[in-house]
Amino acid sequence: MRTTATRAVKIDLPVSLVRRYLEPGPIVLVSSALGDERNIMTMGWHTVMEFTPSLVGCVIAGGNHSFDLIRKSRECVINLPTTALTDIVVGVGNTTGAEIDKFRHFGLTAAPARRVKAPLVAECHANFECRLHDGALIGRYNFFIFEVVKAHVARSPRHPETLHYTGDGVFMVSGKIISRRSQFRPGML
Amino acid sequence: MRTTATRAVKIDLPVSLVRRYLEPGPIVLVSSALGDERNIMTMGWHTVMEFTPSLVGCVIAGGNHSFDLIRKSRECVINLPTTALTDIVVGVGNTTGAEIDKFRHFGLTAAPARRVKAPLVAECHANFECRLHDGALIGRYNFFIFEVVKAHVARSPRHPETLHYTGDGVFMVSGKIISRRSQFRPGML
Numbered sequence: 001m002r003t004t005a006t007r008a009v010k011i012d013l014p015v016s017l018v019r020r021y022l023e024p025g026p027i028v029l030v031s032s033a034l035g036d037e038r039n040i041m042t043m044g045w046h047t048v049m050e051f052t053p054s055l056v057g058c059v060i061a062g063g064n065h066s067f068d069l070i071r072k073s074r075e076c077v078i079n080l081p082t083t084a085l086t087d088i089v090v091g092v093g094n095t096t097g098a099e100i101d102k103f104r105h106f107g108l109t110a111a112p113a114r115r116v117k118a119p120l121v122a123e124c125h126a127n128f129e130c131r132l133h134d135g136a137l138i139g140r141y142n143f144f145i146f147e148v149v150k151a152h153v154a155r156s157p158r159h160p161e162t163l164h165y166t167g168d169g170v171f172m173v174s175g176k177i178i179s180r181r182s183q184f185r186p187g188m189l
Numbered sequence: 190m191r192t193t194a195t196r197a198v199k200i201d202l203p204v205s206l207v208r209r210y211l212e213p214g215p216i217v218l219v220s221s222a223l224g225d226e227r228n229i230m231t232m233g234w235h236t237v238m239e240f241t242p243s244l245v246g247c248v249i250a251g252g253n254h255s256f257d258l259i260r261k262s263r264e265c266v267i268n269l270p271t272t273a274l275t276d277i278v279v280g281v282g283n284t285t286g287a288e289i290d291k292f293r294h295f296g297l298t299a300a301p302a303r304r305v306k307a308p309l310v311a312e313c314h315a316n317f318e319c320r321l322h323d324g325a326l327i328g329r330y331n332f333f334i335f336e337v338v339k340a341h342v343a344r345s346p347r348h349p350e351t352l353h354y355t356g357d358g359v360f361m362v363s364g365k366i367i368s369r370r371s372q373f374r375p376g377m378l
Contacts, residue, residue, distance in 0.1 A: 023214070026214065048248075090369045143246070164212070167208050168209070169371070170370065172348060174363045180279045189357050
């Protein structure tokens with residue numbers, strides 16, 4: 001399976017603005033590396049937790065091949081795919097890094113990150129480099145709290161079509177925009 | 190402001206299926222009660238954490254009037270609004286329960302819950318009754334881990350149009366569906 005998604009030129013995004021892409025709740029691809037191993041997994045269970053530091057909490061089930069790579073390296077990259085990558089997202093979620101190199105298998109480009117050793121998935125719309133901030137709930141819930149230490153986003157479109165997983169093989173698609181900015185109090189934006 | 194949203198007849202949903210509505214990451218309305226006080230707030234920072242027990246983690250900032258109601262009562266209801274309630278969602282997010290009764294002000298119906306004292310917002314598409322499961326991270330991150338103990342959903346539509354907040358007064362809308370069920374391995378749905 002090869003993707004036709006482009007590797008857009010990206011610009012830096014202040015890490016405090018990561019919520020613009022993650023708060024809507026899209027499925028994301030999490031890339032990681034440990035020694036000469038690397039992997040990608042899909043993730044739907046995540047939430048923004050703070051603007052500054054830029055914190056994201058997420059569940060990475062212990063059964064995932066990525067679990068040990070991330071727990072031991074204490075790093076990952078959260079990559080935002082658009083609907084152009086739908087079949088890749090499904091493929092990544094239905095294979096295991098214990099058997100294949102998913103970058104090679106799916107024709108994805110592992111680009112070097114700036115602040116972590118885990119690679120970026122270059123074909124994604126945005127890439128958020130993360131370091132483990134708090135592992136207190138890993139044991140009980142597989143819940144990792146990461147700090148986003150560097151953020152890259154494609155210059156356009158401002159609001160790409162993203163995939164939101166419902167379970168059962170079904171995704172909802174977001175992309176259409178409603179602005180109610182004029183109805184917000186200044187401090188509430 | 191009055192809503193024209195209907196109060197649909199609802200059916201019980203097994204609590205292990207709550208992810209169908211929350212994993213896509215919609216903005217939700219959280220209702221709570223303590224003594225003779227009641228309130229509603231908007232919330233965009235939440236994630237599913239487990240199927241069984243049905244766990245949802247979320248950030249409720251300490252500045253919210255709801256914070257003490259929820260922390261002390263150890264209960265809330267997570268209500269799922271559709272785009273029919275867009276202006277209500279914005280209104281609820283830009284007012285404070287310290288000054289108004291939001292149910293009355295926005296013409297919303299406080300319906301009795303089955304397993305908690307916090308009221309349901311009847312006009313919402315789904316209502317998830319929650320009890321505090323783990324408050325270990327409330328102090329450090331305002332992060333509450335709730336167990337959904339009862340779930341009610343409107344019989345149709347199966348995938349309503351929901352609002353996904355990006356910050357800055359802008360919502361993305363989900364509703365369009367992509368199914369890739371046939372590409373999933375049986376254990377991965």
